[in-house]
Amino acid sequence: MESADVVIVGGGIMGCALAYQLAKRKVDVLLLExxxxxxxxxxxxxxxxxxxxxxxxxxxxxxxxxKLLEAFEEETGHPADFRQIGYLFVFTQPQQVEDFRHNMDMWHRVGLTEARWVDPAEAAKMVPVLNVEDVLGCTFCPTDGIASPADVTSGYAIAARRLGARLKEGVEVTGIDLAAGRVQGVRTSAGEIATRMVVNCAGAWAASIGRMVGLEIPVLPYRRHIAVTGTFPTVPRTTPMTVDFRTSLYFHPEGDGVLIGMSDRSEPPGFVTDVNWEFLEKMFEQAARRAPALAGAGVKTAWAGLYESTPDHQAILGPIGEVEGFWCAAGFSGHGFMQGPAAALLVSQLLLDHKSEIDIAPFAFERFARGALVTERNII
Ligand SMILES: Cc1cc2nc3c(=O)[nH]c(=O)nc-3n(C[C@H](O)[C@H](O)[C@H](O)COP(=O)(O)OP(=O)(O)OC[C@H]3O[C@@H](n4cnc5c(N)ncnc54)[C@H](O)[C@@H]3O)c2cc1C
Known part of the structure; x- marks a missing residue:
C-alpha cells in the first residue's frame, strides 16, 4: 500500500503552498487533488x-x-507577477470612516506604517475614473496589490515536486480511517494510502472532509462573480485595486482591461457556480455609479467561483484536537489566495517546530466550541 508521512487533501493555493513548505523541510508529503x-x-x-x-x-x-510574495521568484524560481499597485478602500458612510480610524491605529501599531488616509481629491487623482461625489475618505496601502493565482500556485507546485513531494491530480479522497481516535489512512478513488497525518486543504469542500472524521467544520460555500472588460486604457495598469466598501464592488486593471467583482450578499450558500447574468447587471449598475466610465466597457468574459466562509470570516488553521493527526488549513472566507503563502509557512512551522513565527492561535478550530469568535469585518 502507498504511504506518506503527510497527506494533503486539496490542491489549491493552500495545498500547493503547504506541500512546498513541508517538502522544503524534508517531509514525505503526498497531495491529492x-x-x-x-x-x-x-x-x-x-x-x-x-x-x-x-x-x-x-x-x-x-x-x-x-514578504513571501515579494521574495517568491527568488525562493521558488517562478514568477508571482506580484504588482504592488496598492489597495484603495473607498468610504461613503461615517461609520466606515470611524471603524477604519481604529483600523489605521492598529495597522500602524503592528508595523503597517505605509498605510494612510487619502482624501477624495487625491483619490480622484489616483483613480481618475472614480466618482468621488459622495466619498468621505479612503485608506490606501501602497504595498498591497495583485498577483497571479495561476503563477503562484503552479510555482509552489513545481517547486514542491522538485523537492520530492508527490502531487496527484484526478484523485478524490473518499474517506479517512481512524483507530483509537487517530488518523490511520485515507481512502481514495485510486486506492488506499497509509498515513498518520491528514491536512484538510479542501477549501469550500472542507466541511465534507471534516465529516469523514465525524467533525462539523463550519465552512460554507458562497458563489462570487467576476467580469473582465475588453481593452480599457482609461484604467491603466498602475491603477490601484479600488474597493467601494459599502457595496463590495471592486475593480483593478487586468491585462489591458479591467476586472470587476462584487458580492451578492443576499445569496444563500450553495455549490452552484453558473454565472447569474441578472446579478452581473446589478454589478455593472454599481460599477457605473462608482466609476461612470466603466458603463461603456464591454464584458469580455465572466465567471463565478466559491468563497469558503466561516462564521467569523477567519481561516481555520492547525490541529483539530478531537482527532489526532487531523489538521485543517481552510475556510479563508474569500481571502485565501493572499493568505495561503503565509498560512502554509506558519502551519508547517507549528507542525514541525511546535510553534510558529506568528501566533496562529486566533485561527484555532477550538474557538468555535469556546464561542470565542472575533469577526473579521473588512470583507468584500
Ligand atoms: C470570485 C472570487 C474572487 C476572489 N478574490 C480573491 C482575492 O482577490 N484575493 C484572495 O486572497 N482571495 C480571493 N478569493 C478567495 C480565494 O479564491 C480562496 O480563498 C482561495 O483560493 C482558497 O484556496 P484553497 O486552496 O483553500 O481552496 P481551493 O482553491 O478551492 O482548493 C481546494 C481544492 O480541494 C479540492 N478537493 C475538494 N474535495 C476534495 C476531495 N474529496 N479530494 C481531493 N480534492 C478535493 C478541490 O477540487 C479544490 O481544488 C476569491 C474567490 C472568488 C470565488
Missing amino acids: RETLGSQSTGKCAGGVRQQFSTEANVRVQRLSV
Missing part, C-alpha cells in the same frame, strides 16, 4: 493581496504573505 491543481476557488479568484484587515492576526499574517 480530485480535479486539477488550482482549478477551483484559487483559479477563479481576483488575485488581490492586501493587508488592510480589521483583526490584528490577519494583518500580521498578511504582512508575512506580502
